[in-house]
Amino acid sequence: MTSPTNVIAGSQARLSGRLKSESGSLVLGGALLVVLFVVASLLVEGFASANNIRSILLLAAFLGLASLGQTMVATVGGLDLSIPFVIGSSNILLAYLFGTSIPAPLAILIIAAMGAGIGLLNGILSYRIQGQALILTLGVGFAVVGCAQIFTTLGSQYSGTVFSQVPAWFSNIASISGTTFGLKLPPVILIWAAIALLLIMWINRTKSGRAIYAIGGNRVAASRLQISEFRVWVATYTISGLTAAITGCLLLGFSGGGFVGVGDPYLFTTVAAVVVGGTSLLGGTGGYGATIIGVLVLQVLTSFLVGMGLNYAAQQTVFGLLILPMVALYARSPHIRYQI
Amino acid sequence: MGRFAPNLGHLLVPVCLVLVLGIMAAVRAPQTFTYVGLAGALLVAAPLILAAVAITPIAIAGRGGVDLSIGPLIGFVNVTIVVWLAENGITNPVFVFAYAIAAACVWQVLLACFIIYVRISPIIATLAGFMILQGVNLVILSRPGGFAPEWLSDWGWGTELLSPVLYILIAAFVIWFLFQRTAVFQHIRLMGADERTAYTAGVDIVKARFAAHLIAGVFAGLAALCLTGLIGSGDPTQGNTLTLQAITALVLGGTSLAGGKGGITGSVLGAIAMYLVFVVLSSFNFGAISGFMTQLFYGLMLVISLMLALLANKNRLQPA
Numbered sequence: 098m099t100s101p102t103n104v105i106a107g108s109q110a111r112l113s114g115r116l117k118s119e120s121g122s123l124v125l126g127g128a129l130l131v132v133l134f135v136v137a138s139l140l141v142e143g144f145a146s147a148n149n150i151r152s153i154l155l156l157a158a159f160l161g162l163a164s165l166g167q168t169m170v171a172t173v174g175g176l177d178l179s180i181p182f183v184i185g186s187s188n189i190l191l192a193y194l195f196g197t198s199i200p201a202p203l204a205i206l207i208i209a210a211m212g213a214g215i216g217l218l219n220g221i222l223s224y225r226i227q228g229q230a231l232i233l234t235l236g237v238g239f240a241v242v243g244c245a246q247i248f249t250t251l252g253s254q255y256s257g258t259v260f261s262q263v264p265a266w267f268s269n270i271a272s273i274s275g276t277t278f279g280l281k282l283p284p285v286i287l288i289w290a291a292i293a294l295l296l297i298m299w300i301n302r303t304k305s306g307r308a309i310y311a312i313g314g315n316r317v318a319a320s321r322l323q324i325s326e327f328r329v330w331v332a333t334y335t336i337s338g339l340t341a342a343i344t345g346c347l348l349l350g351f352s353g354g355g356f357v358g359v360g361d362p363y364l365f366t367t368v369a370a371v372v373v374g375g376t377s378l379l380g381g382t383g384g385y386g387a388t389i390i391g392v393l394v395l396q397v398l399t400s401f402l403v404g405m406g407l408n409y410a411a412q413q414t415v416f417g418l419l420i421l422p423m424v425a426l427y428a429r430s431p432h433i434r435y436q437i
Numbered sequence: 438m439g440r441f442a443p444n445l446g447h448l449l450v451p452v453c454l455v456l457v458l459g460i461m462a463a464v465r466a467p468q469t470f471t472y473v474g475l476a477g478a479l480l481v482a483a484p485l486i487l488a489a490v491a492i493t494p495i496a497i498a499g500r501g502g503v504d505l506s507i508g509p510l511i512g513f514v515n516v517t518i519v520v521w522l523a524e525n526g527i528t529n530p531v532f533v534f535a536y537a538i539a540a541a542c543v544w545q546v547l548l549a550c551f552i553i554y555v556r557i558s559p560i561i562a563t564l565a566g567f568m569i570l571q572g573v574n575l576v577i578l579s580r581p582g583g584f585a586p587e588w589l590s591d592w593g594w595g596t597e598l599l600s601p602v603l604y605i606l607i608a609a610f611v612i613w614f615l616f617q618r619t620a621v622f623q624h625i626r627l628m629g630a631d632e633r634t635a636y637t638a639g640v641d642i643v644k645a646r647f648a649a650h651l652i653a654g655v656f657a658g659l660a661a662l663c664l665t666g667l668i669g670s671g672d673p674t675q676g677n678t679l680t681l682q683a684i685t686a687l688v689l690g691g692t693s694l695a696g697g698k699g700g701i702t703g704s705v706l707g708a709i710a711m712y713l714v715f716v717v718l719s720s721f722n723f724g725a726i727s728g729f730m731t732q733l734f735y736g737l738m739l740v741i742s743l744m745l746a747l748l749a750n751k752n753r754l755q756p757a
Contacts, residue, residue, distance in 0.1 A: 228695035236739025243733025414572030420565040
């Protein structure tokens with residue numbers, strides 16, 4: 098997306114602004130989250146109830162896991178539009194595998210491996226055409242979802258929907274009535290929290306984690322540090338494919354029936370969560386912590402708007418109207434005269 | 438125009454694609470190439486062709502500029518023609534044409550303002566635009582319905598080849614080829630290839646970016662008129678699907694999202710290729726899976742054409 102010289106020139110102008118904006122976006126996003134929550138609790142009856150918070154967190158866990166890969170990819174300056182298609186495909190394929198004699202844990206492993214494989218393919222194919230990564234991942238996504246549907250439809254009279262018995266322990270993980278060791282909290286929320294913690298520690302504390310920022314910030318400097326751009330680029334896409342597949346599996350536990358369209362809302366919402374959180378799509382700034390705030394802002398806002406009686410269409414408009422000022426506040430590119 | 442060789446080089450893949458698919462369609466579904474068949478094909482393919490044409494100048498203008506909002510924008514013009522104009526008795530063709538083009542241009546200018554002055558990357562601005570218009574369309578018209586002006590819905594018969602739809606497509610080509618001869622177009626290409634070079638060379642990049650969006654608005658307005666003629670009513674969601682299809686057609690046509698090269702001939706060929714894939718696959722009896730086969734082939738075509746373009750450019754100097 099950006100040429101090496103562009104990165105050098107841009108990074109100098111951005112450097113001072115970036116250090117400020119990185120913590121700034123967290124503070125701003127956090128403040129927005131608190132304000133939204135307070136306003137919503139005052140205006141909507143029962144908004145701050147345990148039930149409602151549980152459902153917000155549950156939906157946030159799905160969006161958060163789906164946005165994890167998108168954040169990694171955006172940090173190196175890419176975009177992954179195959180996420181919704183991988184979610185939909187793994188959703189129906191897992192439902193299909195549950196209908197066969199394959200043991201459930203093995204079935205989940207197979208789907209996760211498939212997701213990572215698709216991500217790997219995305220990364221390898223898009224490496225040489227990074228500026229067009231979003232189109233390439235879109236193409237791969239189309240192909241994957243087409244294959245998955247052909248595979249599950251053959252020998253079945255339902256197209257796009259797969260019926261099978263989801264194991265009870267698996268539904269418990271991801272359904273709203275799920276419990277963790279007797280606690281009335283669906284385990285998927287804790288799983289999300291654990292993954293988020295591990296990921297943030299890995300990104301911030303290890304050499305391989307920092308390499309992602311090095312590549313996103315300045316490819317020339319990164320290559321001087323013996324960081325392989327190819328390996329980092331492919332790794333981020335592999336993570337993205339893996340988390341999308343896991344999200345698709347968990348959504349099967351949530352809904353109980355395989356449906357390929359389950360991924361569709363995640364096409365642009367994952368990008369919105371990343372952007373609202375404060376990760377720049379140009380690469381090198383932001384992080385998963387910011388995306389978590391972005392995800393929570395979007396989910397609290399959704400719940401608030403639903404409580405106010407707004408339908409899905411109006412919610413989308415509000416999301417769109419929210420993105421512009423948020424990005425204008427902390428993800429503006431420098432003026433062209435500072436990029437020379 | 439000393440760059441004719443690379444100018445036509447990007448058309449190699451789409452031309453071959455259309456030829457191969459055209460021959461397959463002629464064998465599998467010969468009725469496509471009868472007089473009535475062609476008239477119908479033209480009518481059905483026109484909105485996609487014009488949508489793909491509309492996003493071409495924005496992609497050429499660079500910064501990874503792909504207009505995600507094109508589908509909902511076409512939907513917006515469609516529902517407003519039906520709800521705001523036709524229901525209030527405003528059916529004068531000249532006025533409806535002027536309205537459609539003006540509305541689409543105003544939207545594109547708004548987007549351009551955000552991209553130029555607020556300095557948001559185009560993909561985010563158009564993503565926000567996609568979400569906003571998607572909702573607005575459903576607020577204006579909550580479900581498909583209403584009636585287009587009679588002269589417009591008459592286009593939907595699709596039995597005559599020499600129809601207004603054909604004239605609109607010809608007009609779009611004429612507008613584009615006149616536009617290509619202007620200095621502004623060369624500036625857009627230079628800006629798309631390397632914005633800093635263009636700026637230091639004294640190109641008015643603000644004007645160039647506005648021009649790219651304005652010409653896109655003209656084509657988007659025409660696309661909306663063709664869509665309204667095709668369905669003869671208002672549909673708030675029909676347009677949304679055009680976004681991904683138009684981007685697919687654009688890339689199949691060899692226009693690079695990296696900016697600086699491409700043209701509407703490629704986008705038109707890309708859109709025709711997509712239509713032909715649909716025709717060829719429908720001629721097989723895939724039954725329940727035919728829709729999935731189409732999706733699979735769109736995906737494979739996208740990936741393969743990107744890889745072919747990469748191989749074709751390998752020996753040319755390319756920025757990373």
